[in-house]
Amino acid sequence: MSEQPDLVVLEGVHKWYGDLHALDDVNLSIAKGEVVVVIGPSGSGKSTLCRTINRLETIDRGTITIDGRPLPSGGKPLAALRTEVGMVFHGFNLFAHKTVLDNVTLGPVRVRGDAPDEAEQHARSLLERVGVGDQADKLPGQLSGGQQQRVAIARALAMDPKVMLFDEPTSALDPEMIKEVLDVMVDLARRGMTMVVVTHEMGFARTAADRVVFMAGGAVVEESAPEAFFGSPQTQRARDFLSTIL
Numbered sequence: 001m002s003e004q005p006d007l008v009v010l011e012g013v014h015k016w017y018g019d020l021h022a023l024d025d026v027n028l029s030i031a032k033g034e035v036v037v038v039i040g041p042s043g044s045g046k047s048t049l050c051r052t053i054n055r056l057e058t059i060d061r062g063t064i065t066i067d068g069r070p071l072p073s074g075g076k077p078l079a080a081l082r083t084e085v086g087m088v089f090h091g092f093n094l095f096a097h098k099t100v101l102d103n104v105t106l107g108p109v110r111v112r113g114d115a116p117d118e119a120e121q122h123a124r125s126l127l128e129r130v131g132v133g134d135q136a137d138k139l140p141g142q143l144s145g146g147q148q149q150r151v152a153i154a155r156a157l158a159m160d161p162k163v164m165l166f167d168e169p170t171s172a173l174d175p176e177m178i179k180e181v182l183d184v185m186v187d188l189a190r191r192g193m194t195m196v197v198v199t200h201e202m203g204f205a206r207t208a209a210d211r212v213v214f215m216a217g218g219a220v221v222e223e224s225a226p227e228a229f230f231g232s233p234q235t236q237r238a239r240d241f242l243s244t245i246l
């Protein structure tokens with residue numbers, strides 16, 4: 001169909017922490033615009049997988065390419081890669097002593113050299129889009145957790161990433177704030193963003209995922225469309241996992 005190579009491709013990826021085989025022969029190919037939800041028990045390698053994609057962690061074997069190019073190992077190319085791969089963690093990781101607006105403009109101005117007024121305009125429209133346009137001049141600590149996480153999403157988007165990685169973005173939030181963050185993510189998915197989302201929010205997986213990847217013991221054990229995965233999981237491990245969370 002399409003001539004375009006997949007945007008993110010992991011081939012035969014292995015990662016060890018000492019004796020611990022954290023990623024065990026992971027092969028994963030993510031098309032442009034695809035939303036992949038990664039689920040699995042605690043310690044199965046989901047965070048490690050995310051962190052290798054923007055090279056917060058190195059890998060010991062295999063290859064990872066983004067847009068056809070292998071991940072750079074350092075220097076300016078690595079800094080450039082990190083702008084192409086946006087990441088949102090469960091902690092909000094905002095700069096506590098900078099305003100919300102500054103949090104969003106800092107990367108574009110300092111890393112990419114955007115003109116400050118352009119960066120500000122872009123930041124304000126992104127803050128508006130994630131529903132916190134009126135919080136721009138506050139400090140992160142004055143915002144709710146859900147608002148802070150939406151600022152974190154706007155901050156990542158400000159770099160015009162090719163792909164967004166979310167590692168349990170709602171796990172630190174009070175229940176009433178989970179939906180407002182998931183809604184922003186669903187909107188992002190509908191706009192065609194390529195996304196890798198580690199989450200236990202099965203409602204999000206059902207609504208927004210093109211594909212569910214189930215990990216266990218560092219390996220991808222199952223990979224299928226959400227209906228198939230939730231309707232008829234193929235492995236006992238997946239069935240056991242689903243029975244603990246559903």
Ligand code: ADP
Pocket residue numbers: 017020022040041042043044045046047048049
């Ligand atoms: P998950 O996100 O699925 O809970 P992780 O990717 O965080 O799993 O961890 C996978 C395994 O690697 C776990 O056994 C974890 O304890 C181990 N691990 C993760 N990070 C490190 C680290 N920096 N050093 C040593 N072991 C680690």
Ligand code: MG
Pocket residue numbers: 046047048167
């Ligand atoms: Mg994790």
